[in-house]
Amino acid sequence: MNQQKPSDPTLKLRGALPLAPAPERCPAPVPERLGHFIGGEVVPGRDESLFTSYEPATGEPLCQVAAADAEEVDRAVTAARSAFDRVWGGMPGAERGKYLYRIARRIQERSRELAVLESRDNGKPIRETRDVDLPLVAAHFFYYAGWADKLDYAIPGQRVRPVGVAGQIIPWNFPLLMAAWKLAPALATGNTVVLKPAETTPLTAMMLAEILAEAELPPGVVNIVNGAGATGAALVDHPGVDKIAFTGSTEVGRIITRATAGSGKRLTMELGGKGANIVFADAALDQAVEGVIDGIFFNQGQVCCAGSRLLIEEGIAAAFLDRLKRRIETLRIGDPLDKNTDVGALNSVEQLQRVQRYIEIGRRQGAAVWQGSACPTPEQGYFVAPTLLTGVQQTDTVVREEIFGPVLSVLTFRTPDEAIRKANDTEYGLAASVWTEKASKLFEVAHALNSGVVWANGANLFDPASPFGGMRHSGFGREGGIAGLWPYLEIQ
Amino acid sequence: MSTATFRPSDAQQWHSARVDNATTARRVARARARSIKTEAKDRLLRLALSMVDLTTLEGADSPGRVRALCRKAVQPFAEMPELPHVAAVCVYPTMVPWAGQALGADSPVKIASVATGFPSGLTPLPIKLEEVQRTVGLGADEIDMVIDRGAFLSGDDQRVFEEIAAIKEACGGATLKVILETGELGTLDHVAAASRLAIAAGADFIKTSTGKIKPAATMEVGLVMLEAIREHFLATGRAVGMKPAGGIRTAKSALHWLVLVAETLGSDWMTPERFRFGASSLVGDLLHQIARRTDGHYASPRRFSVD
Numbered sequence: 001m002n003q004q005k006p007s008d009p010t011l012k013l014r015g016a017l018p019l020a021p022a023p024e025r026c027p028a029p030v031p032e033r034l035g036h037f038i039g040g041e042v043v044p045g046r047d048e049s050l051f052t053s054y055e056p057a058t059g060e061p062l063c064q065v066a067a068a069d070a071e072e073v074d075r076a077v078t079a080a081r082s083a084f085d086r087v088w089g090g091m092p093g094a095e096r097g098k099y100l101y102r103i104a105r106r107i108q109e110r111s112r113e114l115a116v117l118e119s120r121d122n123g124k125p126i127r128e129t130r131d132v133d134l135p136l137v138a139a140h141f142f143y144y145a146g147w148a149d150k151l152d153y154a155i156p157g158q159r160v161r162p163v164g165v166a167g168q169i170i171p172w173n174f175p176l177l178m179a180a181w182k183l184a185p186a187l188a189t190g191n192t193v194v195l196k197p198a199e200t201t202p203l204t205a206m207m208l209a210e211i212l213a214e215a216e217l218p219p220g221v222v223n224i225v226n227g228a229g230a231t232g233a234a235l236v237d238h239p240g241v242d243k244i245a246f247t248g249s250t251e252v253g254r255i256i257t258r259a260t261a262g263s264g265k266r267l268t269m270e271l272g273g274k275g276a277n278i279v280f281a282d283a284a285l286d287q288a289v290e291g292v293i294d295g296i297f298f299n300q301g302q303v304c305c306a307g308s309r310l311l312i313e314e315g316i317a318a319a320f321l322d323r324l325k326r327r328i329e330t331l332r333i334g335d336p337l338d339k340n341t342d343v344g345a346l347n348s349v350e351q352l353q354r355v356q357r358y359i360e361i362g363r364r365q366g367a368a369v370w371q372g373s374a375c376p377t378p379e380q381g382y383f384v385a386p387t388l389l390t391g392v393q394q395t396d397t398v399v400r401e402e403i404f405g406p407v408l409s410v411l412t413f414r415t416p417d418e419a420i421r422k423a424n425d426t427e428y429g430l431a432a433s434v435w436t437e438k439a440s441k442l443f444e445v446a447h448a449l450n451s452g453v454v455w456a457n458g459a460n461l462f463d464p465a466s467p468f469g470g471m472r473h474s475g476f477g478r479e480g481g482i483a484g485l486w487p488y489l490e491i492q
Numbered sequence: 493m494s495t496a497t498f499r500p501s502d503a504q505q506w507h508s509a510r511v512d513n514a515t516t517a518r519r520v521a522r523a524r525a526r527s528i529k530t531e532a533k534d535r536l537l538r539l540a541l542s543m544v545d546l547t548t549l550e551g552a553d554s555p556g557r558v559r560a561l562c563r564k565a566v567q568p569f570a571e572m573p574e575l576p577h578v579a580a581v582c583v584y585p586t587m588v589p590w591a592g593q594a595l596g597a598d599s600p601v602k603i604a605s606v607a608t609g610f611p612s613g614l615t616p617l618p619i620k621l622e623e624v625q626r627t628v629g630l631g632a633d634e635i636d637m638v639i640d641r642g643a644f645l646s647g648d649d650q651r652v653f654e655e656i657a658a659i660k661e662a663c664g665g666a667t668l669k670v671i672l673e674t675g676e677l678g679t680l681d682h683v684a685a686a687s688r689l690a691i692a693a694g695a696d697f698i699k700t701s702t703g704k705i706k707p708a709a710t711m712e713v714g715l716v717m718l719e720a721i722r723e724h725f726l727a728t729g730r731a732v733g734m735k736p737a738g739g740i741r742t743a744k745s746a747l748h749w750l751v752l753v754a755e756t757l758g759s760d761w762m763t764p765e766r767f768r769f770g771a772s773s774l775v776g777d778l779l780h781q782i783a784r785r786t787d788g789h790y791a792s793p794r795r796f797s798v799d
Contacts, residue, residue, distance in 0.1 A: 009729040012759040016755070017750075017751060017754035018535075020530040131525065282510070290518065290519050340526055437512070458515065
């Protein structure tokens with residue numbers, strides 16, 4: 001957009017606040033080797049299946065992880081079935097609730113350790129794990145603990161019972177939070193679980209196993225198997241699994257949907273997104289900037305509901321981008337364990353390359369690439385500075401495909417209708433934001449968006465009481481709220 | 493500078509600035525989450541000390557109390573003479589000569605005085621002007637005026653604007669700080685509009701509060717005011733200063749304010765020329781924290797003078 005003339009007054013934001021390193025020092029030892037958690041026991045896994053997990057901030061090896069094969073997955077499913085039949089499925093809800101409350105409290109007590117592990121494993125800033133991920137993890141357990149003895153009210157007028165054994169496959173972007181989203185409603189409703197964490201972020205799930213044991217959760221109620229795609233496939237294909245809950249890419253979601261077709265297994269899918277952040281000229285502009293920042297740079301943009309397409313009303317586009325750039329120039333990129341870091345590392349070298357590839361594609365297709373931050377981008381580790389792509393169009397790859405990185409594609413519109421049309425012009429439909437101070441316009445636009453979640457003057461806001469999930473190729477089924485119970489219940 | 497003139501179209505623009513409370517609070521929470529350690533802390537604590545308008549505004553103020561205040565302003569802590577002096581002392585008009593006497597003619601510490609029927613601002617304009625002129629005549633370098641909140645809330649922007657413009661003229665060479673008394677304005681939208689109005693009318697600084705009303709200087713209000721300063725600077729190149737006052741008692745909250753200033757306005761505002769804290773007890777905690785960094789342990793708070 002418009003370049004500022006040299007004579008224009010400028011603010012010296014970059015470097016205005018030199019800060020000393022402020023590392024989070026809470027000790028959280030990383031085990032050398034991670035195995036699986038089956039039938040209440042931590043098992044080492046097979047030596048020949050070991051693979052290395054890397055620390056995103058440095059690119060150095062972090063720990064060795066065992067991958068479960070079909071036989072180990074079978075043991076986990078068998079343990080879950082037996083726990084379902086013997087104790088968990090028939091336990092009074094109030095009793096189940098007590099376990100969940102205990103887990104929630106223990107998570108709060110050990111939240112600092114968990115936050116440090118999560119930041120090292122995932123690469124996200126400690127500010128986020130400490131202030132967002134962990135509080136939400138505990139909140140989900142607390143919320144669904146409250147439902148455990150009230151399931152008669154989950155579906156009005158119906159008696160319900162649990163589905164059975166749930167296979168849950170979770171992504172690497174919010175490892176522990178996604179585990180909580182999946183485990184808490186499944187356990188509250190009386191199901192037992194085999195959970196597969198992502199292969200690049202196994203640490204906090206195994207620490208959660210420790211917490212479950214401390215809470216004396218009956219053996220086999222939750223089982224955790226580590227591994228990559230093959231382990232996931234073994235879980236999906238296992239005939240003893242009654243339900244699959246998956247969060248991840250649309251591509252893998254399609255594979256799982258095909259694999260389970262005709263099997264009678266229930267499915268919920270929480271997949272990709274290409275969220276629109278619509279900013280009208282009558283928005284509270286500085287707060288809209290803040291929302292755009294939260295929408296695309298939270299967790300380095302590795303968020304399925306990221307606001308990765310910015311739609312600005314044409315008349316304010318240039319001025320709004322100037323505001324946005326000024327704010328980006330105060331974001332600190334670097335060590336995820338530093339309490340002042342705003343933007344951490346991408347999760348893996350594959351993700352780094354994918355994001356860089358998309359920036360290149362954008363450039364080739366005619367986008368202007370702008371990158372900024374308060375400090376230089378570290379050379380080591382998987383870092384990408386906050387990136388704006390301007391001059392892009394609806395047809396461009398970077399506007400249509402999910403990048404899953406700190407890259408914002410900027411488009412403009414002239415009327416609310418055009419904003420709606422452009423926002424809906426995607427195969428996804430997970431989340432969107434609308435920024436305006438005019439209430440009538442807000443409601444009109446919000447209701448016209450084909451999106452599972454719409455935030456009004458906000459972005460990336462989560463609450464366990466509020467259902468979350470997608471439309472179209474962003475998936476089906478809801479997590480959170482009363483609707484989050486339904487996938488785990490049979491009507492009797 | 494010629495006196496600013498009121499234009500209704502400008503007023504419309506001031507009121508079209510919109511603020512969203514929830515996200516403003518989130519932004520402030522992020523500033524508060526900044527962790528300021530070691531050398532950065534040393535530097536910012538000293539900077540904060542140099543930005544204090546050391547204030548006494550009580551009915552019981554006396555020459556003796558003002559003399560004591562001035563001594564502290566020049567040298568906040570005798571054990572550490574290398575520490576900076578504060579930016580100014582802030583007193584009632586009748587105390588200005590005593591402050592002048594105590595500080596001496598060439599003192600680097602400025603004399604600020606509240607005028608214009610402080611704290612309510614509900615005296616007739618000619619009396620306000622007379623008060624300002626006399627106070628400047630007595631030796632005040634800076635005038636902290638209050639706006640007529642009643643007029644502002646009843647929609648009479650023109651009256652508020654013209655009062656500020658007239659007082660600015662009456663100040664002559666003295667710096668004018670305009671107190672919005674945000675605790676009485678009620679909404680952040682009002683704060684945004686009043687900030688723009690005061691800046692347009694000629695304020696050199698905008699200031700949150702008198703210290704007599706709660707809530708005083710909240711960081712949400714501060715952010716909205718800093719954003720108004722930023723808009724004006726980018727549009728005109730004129731740099732207006734900011735002074736939060738009232739309720740800032742701890743070094744930690746002062747550091748959070750500096751984070752907000754640095755991240756909203758940049759390094760050119762990290763100076764007493766453009767940013768002040770209106771406070772009294774803040775100095776004690778700043779000294780406490782500075783000494784903690786030098787000594788390696790906390791001293792008794794009694795080591796530092798109360799006044």
